[in-house]
Amino acid sequence: MSDGAPNLVDVSTSAIAVSGLRKSFGDKKVLDGIDLDVPEGTIFSLLGPNGAGKTTTVNVLTTLTRADAGTVRVAGHDVTTDTRAVRAAIGVTGQFAAVDEMLTGRENLQLMADLRHVGGAAGRRLVTSLLDRFDLADAAGKPASTYSGGMRRKLDLAMTLVGDPRIIFLDEPTTGLDPRSRRTMWDIVRTLVADGVTIFLTTQYLDEADQLADRVAVLDRGRLVAEGTPADLKRRIPGSHVELRFADLADLDTAARVLPGAVRDDGDLTLRVPDAGGSAALRGLLDRLDEHSISAEEFAVRTPDLDDVFLALTGHPNAEVVAR
Structure with missing residues (x-):
């Protein structure tokens, strides 16, 4: 919460440390002094209705937008003064799979390896390893336009991993996927975290946050209205x-x-x-x-679920929860 002075956190153990973050666009106050602490190797989920400030928060954390006030450190680096180091440490997977449909799965990954300056035999080994890891080897030679939605999301995430990021921002990673593909993505995310990667997740599926997140923060009108484990948040709501x-x-x-x-x-x-x-x-x-x-x-x-928590805290139903 951010009603008083910014919280002091131990940035040496934090993948993301935010204190007193504020951002306005013109007269509209979008972020009103928020504090966040995301420990390394965990999954942190940010929830909120339309206009809550989630996208602005993510844009600041990923160096795409400059904050008006506050301090933000990602992977130990200040997002304002050490932008290059922050970008080298993170990966961002957007709501829609950012793959080139004219290229094959292998070519998409090879292109990303080239952009990351991982060339030659090392780049080819990395591409092959990622295709195997994401169960895409059989479709590696096919154009991405022929992939199912789940396969495209897996390819998109595999492309994000080319740079070996230690922090990954996932924007609605399972939107539009069938239940089986959703669970496959959940398994991949859990495997990444088991390997020490930190995940910052925005999702429109509250059950997804409940299943995956170690901690959940609810953002409403630019302020954090609650933060804790999913179980902690559900215990706050009467109705059991x-x-x-x-x-x-x-x-x-x-x-x-x-x-x-x-x-x-x-x-x-x-x-x-x-x-x-x-x-x-x-x-x-x-x-x-x-x-x-x-x-x-x-x-x-x-017991109450996160839908109940969200409605009680924001006054908005689950239908309005989107990563925007």
Whole structure:
């Protein structure tokens, strides 16, 4: 959060360290003093509705936009005074695969190797290694125009890795992909992090942030309104409950009398009981049912998801979450 003075962070262990970042365009204040600390080798996800300031944040971190105030260090380098070093340390994969459809997969990678001055035998070995790593070897000689959406996203990410970046900015990496391709990309991202790479992720899929991110920050109207692990953020939102389903209306009636304050649904034969949290509370609830010889056919603990968190913090529904 940024209500007071900027937080001081240990930049020696941070892949990205931001203090008091501010940016305006004309009279419009886009970033209003945000602080971020992204440890090395982790996945950090930035969420926010349209106009929240996510793209501006990423543009500042990747040296494409100059901040008005604050300090920003990426890979230990100041983004304003050491731009070249920052760019050498990062990779950026945009929302849309930036591949040349007229070239083959191998040619796209070779072009990137040439641009990165990795030529000769070393460049060819690197290209072959990336094709194998991303399961693109069989399609290496085919034009990228013939690739599926998932294959293009994999090729795009492989091209980003040519420069061996230690920090990668991923903008909606799985937009438009089928479920199987999405999970393949998730596996690739996890493998990168296991190898020590840091991922800065923006995504329109809150379940993606929930699955991948070590920490999540919610940006709204240029300010950070929450930051923490996905589990931490979900615990902040009331609404956890135990859902009990019964065989018939008689059991439901009895359970409703035994558990005052529960919300019943006669159509589904269910009771929603506010969850006090922890295994002891759940055990106590089931013991009370057992004391009255009531048997629930099913029970489940329901907790808020990141959609609930996002709506509670910003007042905007999930449908408005895009990386813009």
